[in-house]
Amino acid sequence: MIFTHHIGGVFHIYLSVLFITKTSVEQKILGYETIIGIETHVQLSTLTKAFCSCPYPYGSQPNTTVCPVCMGHPGTLPVLNSKVIEFAVKLGLALNYGLSMTSKFDRKQYFYQDLPKGYQISQFDIPIAIKGFIDLDLPVEFGGGHRRFGITRVHMEDDAGKLIHSETGSYSQVSFSLDLNRTGVPLLEIVSKPDMRSGLEAAEYAAEIERLVRYLGISIGNMQEGSLRCDVNIFVRPVGQSNFGTKRLMVSTLLLVAFTG
Numbered sequence: 001m002i003f004t005h006h007i008g009g010v011f012h013i014y015l016s017v018l019f020i021t022k023t024s025v026e027q028k029i030l031g032y033e034t035i036i037g038i039e040t041h042v043q044l045s046t047l048t049k050a051f052c053s054c055p056y057p058y059g060s061q062p063n064t065t066v067c068p069v070c071m072g073h074p075g076t077l078p079v080l081n082s083k084v085i086e087f088a089v090k091l092g093l094a095l096n097y098g099l100s101m102t103s104k105f106d107r108k109q110y111f112y113q114d115l116p117k118g119y120q121i122s123q124f125d126i127p128i129a130i131k132g133f134i135d136l137d138l139p140v141e142f143g144g145g146h147r148r149f150g151i152t153r154v155h156m157e158d159d160a161g162k163l164i165h166s167e168t169g170s171y172s173q174v175s176f177s178l179d180l181n182r183t184g185v186p187l188l189e190i191v192s193k194p195d196m197r198s199g200l201e202a203a204e205y206a207a208e209i210e211r212l213v214r215y216l217g218i219s220i221g222n223m224q225e226g227s228l229r230c231d232v233n234i235f236v237r238p239v240g241q242s243n244f245g246t247k248r249l250m251v252s253t254l255l256l257v258a259f260t261g
């Protein structure tokens with residue numbers, strides 16, 4: 001089973017994950033264990049966007065830091081900001097990655113209201129970095145212990161715009177405004193292996209990523225402003241079972257077991 005949760009802060013991870021999972025010991029008593037993997041989007045602190053010369057000052061008036069390139073107008077040519085590569089390499093080295101000496105970008109085609117150009121520039125089969133890991137020590141007050149979490153890949157991509165919803169009462173009256181300032185802002189996506197076994201480990205992983213990107217100076221790592229965003233994938237399986245992710249129908253029930261067990 002899988003449960004994907006969009007999170008705005010480390011404390012939200014504590015609230016959202018810690019309370020729906022148990023410690024490893026508690027999980028084994030229940031006969032189940034939790035498997036957690038995290039995808040983290042890191043918004044890079046470059047002076048300009050990934051493929052054009054627009055700046056991205058957070059909080060600007062909507063649609064004031066855009067150009068034909070980041071809006072994907074016909075005939076425009078994206079030119080990669082070299083700082084994106086530099087920051088990706090920094091993060092790759094810090095996460096003990098194997099860096100790709102040759103890499104490429106791919107178009108990820110999809111339609112959504114915040115993406116009027118109809119595609120995201122991302123990386124598919126040859127990401128900038130693969131097979132890394134992160135080491136951390138759990139807080140002593142939670143039992144301590146050293147953990148190593150594998151990381152599958154880091155890839156570069158550009159961000160979409162932002163929808164600002166306003167509700168006036170009924171579904172037919174829901175409307176939104178579109179702010180394209182964030183369109184084209186560079187991101188690094190860090191995809192972890194499903195190596196975490198509790199909400200505490202997931203929260204510590206996210207906190208370590210936050211500290212790391214700030215230390216490297218590649219992102220302000222501010223979750224409240226959306227410059228660090230996590231998607232948490234949670235699987236629950238019987239203890240001793242080696243595979244997971246095939247039984248998605250029991251999400252509510254298994255989460256309830258985790259809650260009440």
Ligand SMILES: [Zn+2]
Nearest residue numbers: 052054067070
């Ligand atoms: Zn632009």
